[in-house]
Amino acid sequence: MPSLKPPRYAIAALNGFSQILLQAHPVCGFLILLAMGLHAPELMIGAMLGVLASTLGAAALGYPQADIDIGLYGYNGALLGLLLSLLLGLSALSLGLIALGAAISNLLQVRLLTAMRERNWLPGFTLPFILFGWFALALVGALAPAAPVWSETPLALNGTGLLLAVGSGIGQVIFLAQPLAGLLLLAAVWLADRKGAAWMLCGSVAGVAIGLATGAPEQQVLAGLTGYNPALAALAVSQVQRSWLAPLLAIITAAVLRLIFDQLGLPPLTMPFILACWLVALGSRWYRLERA
Template identity: 50%
Template sequence: MPPLPTSHPARQSLRALLCGFAQIFLQQSPGCGLLVLIAILIGAPDLLPGALLGGLTSMLIAQHRGYPPADIAIGLYGYNGILLGLLLSLKLPWTPLLPVLIITSAALSSLLLAPWMRSMRKHGWLPAFTFPFVLLGWLLLALVTQLQLPLAAPTSSPSAPELNFLQLMLAVLRGLGQVIFLDSPLAGLCLLIGLRLADGRTALWALLGSSGGFALAIFSGWPGEGALAGLYGYNATLAAIALAQVHRSPLIPALGILLALLLQPGFNALGLPALTMPFILACWLIRAGTQSWQKAVKDSTPRV
């Protein structure tokens, strides 16, 4: 009996690439990934070529290096490259240097992620999340500043009108979009639909994360323009999604939202762009705290 036909390699690669877009929001649904891609097309179509180049590069490097096919298939070797492609396309104009930087950094992101994931599985390391993107992003932005490379034209931020329900909803949607550097509410709505397609609970926590970030920023008296642009919502969104996947209690994701927001201003004080590092640190702190608590409870339990 002849072997059953397998999926065409090109179709497998397309599915893995779409899952890479979804993994930015910690999902592995190609449908969600397609809507993330469409959101970029809606909000900033000039960023899409860089995102595709970064995602393809990081995925192809993983395939060439023989990393676990299952990890590649669900997009784990795509999302850091996509984020680097987005960041570089946002900061730099399209010149011959830009694709070189995207390809190099996206390839390095896969090379950094692979040993981290092995150590996570063998030795219980903390999850990498988007740390390769953050580390390489910091290095690249420092390089851009050091070499005084020409920058792309900055996008304008929304002004701070009197707050009302409509402005609140638009800011919450922008908070979702800012995960991938978009300030378009329509793009944020597209992302919300993608998350709902992947998992309804995840979509709800994404909304709560962005809303919580906005509310805490306004309550703390931080710049209204930044709050309306969603700049205080995206790390809270990611922290809420990540922690809600692991913890059933709503208190843990709520704590993650608070921590992500409180950590964000510290990077401005250090002169570093926050990127997604507040989200990563919030999740790491809660993971380390829960492990320490579980160990303390286990050690204090009397043995018969």
């Protein structure tokens, strides 16, 4: 009796969701999709369109199948689907922009991957999503943080509220100010990378603490908006650096950069995460050269 195997592009799409958290793990991707479906079905539909458009578009353009299979051409489209659905709801305009954004993100992503592998450039991470996301935010006249600064029930600044804020900080990676969503995302990473999950949790905790210490608005802190960039930075750096110091520096750098973006009045999206990872990587390269 022949074995039943999921279609290749279904696995690639799930890996595209998992790559939002820097993993290539279909079950991780399914848990991320579940978190969206439980808390924001409309956003889930937008994200699914984005990941499918970018994944199938990459296949149509003849991009390397191995990269498609592990989701490297899915996650930027998924994030754009989330953002545009959040901004515009589900409409012909938003769906068209999601498809367009997915196509554009592929054109940039293939160049970033090539430059990283052939010329030792720094990884692009979510840069295609950020650039198109900023354009979309400007287009709708919403130069403000894209993620919601609220939760269904306003939290109090107490022990319980801070604990829930840590969960929301992870949930905000997919624009959800929901502790349960954050818990599902943490479990998703735990399946693929336990060390990375621990560092991601530390990043969210530190983001909440630094946000409060530096006078960030309480409701933004409690909704997790100061936690998701440090969480992502800690997760990414912990995967390539053995030292505990590197993820710690990435956490602090991402939190500080978030403050700078706030002062400039620019929507940070995940740019503080990327810049923090780049700075740590450049510092590591410089250190190795000095010791050589």
